[in-house]
Amino acid sequence: MVDNFSDKKRSRRQFLAGAAAFGTGATTAGSLSASGDDPLITEVQEWAQITGDGVDATPYGLPIEFEKDVVRRNVGWLTADTISSINFSPIHALEGTITPQGCAFERHHSGAIELRKEDYRLMINGLVDQELVFTYEDLERFPREQHVYFCECAANTGMEWAGAQLNGVQFTHGMIHNMEYIGVPLRTLLNEAGLNAAGNLKGKWIFVEGADASSNGRSIPMEKALDDVLVAFKANGEALRKEHGYPVRLVVPGWEGNMWVKWLRRVEVMDRPVESREETSKYTDTLADGTSRKWTWAMDAKSVVTSPSPQSPITHGRGPLVISGLAWSGRGSIKRVDVSVDGGKNWNEARLAEPGTKMALTRFYLDVDWNGVEMFLQSRAHDDTGYVQPSKEELRKVRGLNSIYHNNCIQTWWIRSNGEVENVEIS
Amino acid sequence: MLKSRDLFIVSFVCVFGVFFVASNFADRFITRLPEDPKIVSKDLDLDFQLIAAAQASVVRPRDGKFDLGRIATRKEIAAWDRDISPDGTGLPVGSGDAIDGEEIFSERCAFCHGDFAEGLDNWPELAGGLDTLADEDPVKTVGSYWPYLSTTWDYVKRSMPFGYAQSLTDDEVYATVAYILYSNDLIDEDFVLSNESFFDVEMPNANGFIIDDRKISESHFWNKKVCMSDCKTDVKITMRAAVLDVTPEDE
Numbered sequence: 001m002v003d004n005f006s007d008k009k010r011s012r013r014q015f016l017a018g019a020a021a022f023g024t025g026a027t028t029a030g031s032l033s034a035s036g037d038d039p040l041i042t043e044v045q046e047w048a049q050i051t052g053d054g055v056d057a058t059p060y061g062l063p064i065e066f067e068k069d070v071v072r073r074n075v076g077w078l079t080a081d082t083i084s085s086i087n088f089s090p091i092h093a094l095e096g097t098i099t100p101q102g103c104a105f106e107r108h109h110s111g112a113i114e115l116r117k118e119d120y121r122l123m124i125n126g127l128v129d130q131e132l133v134f135t136y137e138d139l140e141r142f143p144r145e146q147h148v149y150f151c152e153c154a155a156n157t158g159m160e161w162a163g164a165q166l167n168g169v170q171f172t173h174g175m176i177h178n179m180e181y182i183g184v185p186l187r188t189l190l191n192e193a194g195l196n197a198a199g200n201l202k203g204k205w206i207f208v209e210g211a212d213a214s215s216n217g218r219s220i221p222m223e224k225a226l227d228d229v230l231v232a233f234k235a236n237g238e239a240l241r242k243e244h245g246y247p248v249r250l251v252v253p254g255w256e257g258n259m260w261v262k263w264l265r266r267v268e269v270m271d272r273p274v275e276s277r278e279e280t281s282k283y284t285d286t287l288a289d290g291t292s293r294k295w296t297w298a299m300d301a302k303s304v305v306t307s308p309s310p311q312s313p314i315t316h317g318r319g320p321l322v323i324s325g326l327a328w329s330g331r332g333s334i335k336r337v338d339v340s341v342d343g344g345k346n347w348n349e350a351r352l353a354e355p356g357t358k359m360a361l362t363r364f365y366l367d368v369d370w371n372g373v374e375m376f377l378q379s380r381a382h383d384d385t386g387y388v389q390p391s392k393e394e395l396r397k398v399r400g401l402n403s404i405y406h407n408n409c410i411q412t413w414w415i416r417s418n419g420e421v422e423n424v425e426i427s
Numbered sequence: 428m429l430k431s432r433d434l435f436i437v438s439f440v441c442v443f444g445v446f447f448v449a450s451n452f453a454d455r456f457i458t459r460l461p462e463d464p465k466i467v468s469k470d471l472d473l474d475f476q477l478i479a480a481a482q483a484s485v486v487r488p489r490d491g492k493f494d495l496g497r498i499a500t501r502k503e504i505a506a507w508d509r510d511i512s513p514d515g516t517g518l519p520v521g522s523g524d525a526i527d528g529e530e531i532f533s534e535r536c537a538f539c540h541g542d543f544a545e546g547l548d549n550w551p552e553l554a555g556g557l558d559t560l561a562d563e564d565p566v567k568t569v570g571s572y573w574p575y576l577s578t579t580w581d582y583v584k585r586s587m588p589f590g591y592a593q594s595l596t597d598d599e600v601y602a603t604v605a606y607i608l609y610s611n612d613l614i615d616e617d618f619v620l621s622n623e624s625f626f627d628v629e630m631p632n633a634n635g636f637i638i639d640d641r642k643i644s645e646s647h648f649w650n651k652k653v654c655m656s657d658c659k660t661d662v663k664i665t666m667r668a669a670v671l672d673v674t675p676e677d678e
Contacts, residue, residue, distance in 0.1 A: 073675060075675055076675060080539070109586070110590075124496075125499060125508055131499040132496040133503065141493065163671075165673060191492065209510075213589075214592070217585065272513075276581060277581070286567075292637070293636070293640065300641070345658055345659055345662065346655065346656045347654070388650075388653060390648050398644055422667060422668060424665075425664070427661060427665055
């Protein structure tokens with residue numbers, strides 16, 4: 001059906017014949033003259049004669065116009081208003097692992113606010129030796145760390161519990177981004193305030209909230225707070241964007257995005273969780289019998305093929321095909337990804353672009369020689385805790401259909417022989 | 428702070444201007460301001476003393492390694508530390524009933540949540556849904572789902588009304604919460620909700636939650652021996668997203 005590309009070499013003639021047969025992918029071949037010469041090469045093109053833009057034409061550059069479809073998108077019917085809503089990263093069109101800030105998904109509860117660094121204050125209070133207030137400038141004077149982490153909304157893939165619903169990986173899996181953060185470990189700030197007053201740290205909590213109108217308070221166990229939580233002020237080399245919490249956000253590696261409080265203004269050390277709205281009425285997972293799980297913070301291991309996918313169909317016809325995807329785990333690093341092209345009958349171990357790192361996206365590839373027959377593409381992630389990404393059926397068996405959050409099931413794309421792709425469920 | 432609040436109101440009115448009368452908001456904004464100037468200045472004096480004490484850190488070293496930041500004043504902590512815990516910690520003295528609450532609710536909340544807290548359009552419903560959590564379509568409201576009353580008080584005070592958060596007085600929050608409880612048939616209309624009567628209210632789903640048990644209930648997802656070839660014989664499509672056709676399209 002489909003061979004690993006390395007297993008079989010096809011002649012260029014066969015490949016071109018295949019592409020021409022599909023029509024859609026025959027752009028290059030179609031523009032050749034009868035002699036086989038490409039006018040893009042044989043004729044002097046405009047861009048090779050006149051001059052282009054000078055420096056400073058765009059002091060801060062945006063992607064070239066030809067990439068204007070690579071943008072965040074919203075699903076209008078999901079929420080009542082964009083001020084309290086979410087949109088989706090265009091992961092069907094991105095490569096590698098770092099998400100550019102400008103197209104990294106947004107989730108606001110009361111809109112993205114404009115908070116100047118000069119007006120920024122961070123308070124540490126509660127069970128600490130000295131209740132402190134830091135300015136933005138203060139934060140920049142503490143020793144910094146740099147880490148790449150994914151941030152996934154707990155509701156990512158949440159619309160797919162009851163069945164295949166949205167036809168695009170941007171919509172099924174795009175509530176995720178992956179950035180290189182610079183910040184101060186929360187541990188450093190808590191130690192600066194002093195934790196002697198908290199006594200035995202076991203069973204202690206922090207409560208974190210933002211400066212926006214929702215303030216989006218969340219409780220985090222002290223163990224995590226002292227482990228790898230970061231108070232971040234830069235991402236991907238530059239300041240955080242407004243929509244991601246400028247000037248300072250919390251980074252809670254591997255845990256659901258709702259805990260990554262934006263415009264972080266206060267950290268309170270407590271002897272109990274607050275049980276705020278965002279950790280009781282929302283971000284709790286209702287099981288089939290009506291009871292609900294709470295404190296389901298870690299994002300389970302998950303993967304998805306980003307291309308081909310419904311928004312990224314195969315346009316080049318048969319022959320060499322790069323199957324490209326993303327894998328991640330909130331509990332550690334990705335060790336392995338399996339890919340199936342036949343709906344799970346047979347699996348191939350995919351190639352990881354780089355070894356997986358903790359709580360960060362890992363890019364995987366399967367390079368195949370596609371012979372034009374339909375495929376059912378799936379991927380299955382394994383993390384370093386031994387967790388294996390479950391099928392939708394396996395997940396439903398434990399959780400029912402109404403969990404909303406934490407859907408990390410195996411995704412199926414139906415690739416038709418014309419290269420079009422659709423989100424489906426299979427037996 | 429006032430400046431940013433002004434900006435908020437402006438942006439809110441811009442977005443919702445079609446539905447809201449701006450003068451209505453302006454009125455509310457004015458009623459928010461009065462405060463006893465004597466008390467404010469007294470607190471300020473105390474603050475200055477505390478700041479002075481903090482700045483004298485050369486003679487009174489702090490425990491912190493870096494000696495960065497400054498000591499928070501009592502008034503600053505009181506202004507931001509408003510979270511309410513399930514055991515009632517943080518609840519201010521105050522009271523309100525559903526009758527007062529109805530007036531506040533219809534004026535400031537019903538625009539999104541409906542007159543009877545039933546929720547309009549896609550905005551959250553706050554009442555009803557009792558005994559639906561195991562249904563095909565559970566209705567999750569304060570009455571049917573929220574385990575702690577403290578959460579409602581905390582959230583209404585902290586984040587509501589949408590577009591003009593932190594504008595309700597403590598008594599108004601008690602009254603609004605009372606109205607939400609009344610809409611859920613959890614209290615009578617003459618029940619006065621206060622910091623003292625708070626725990627007379629029983630939340631129906633108080634015992635409806637379990638702590639994350641994935642490592643036990645889903646232990647079979649770990650160290651699973653995976654099949655790599657001839658894992659199944661038949662693959663049939665059982666559902667197609669294109670048939671449902673709810674994917675947004677670019678214009």
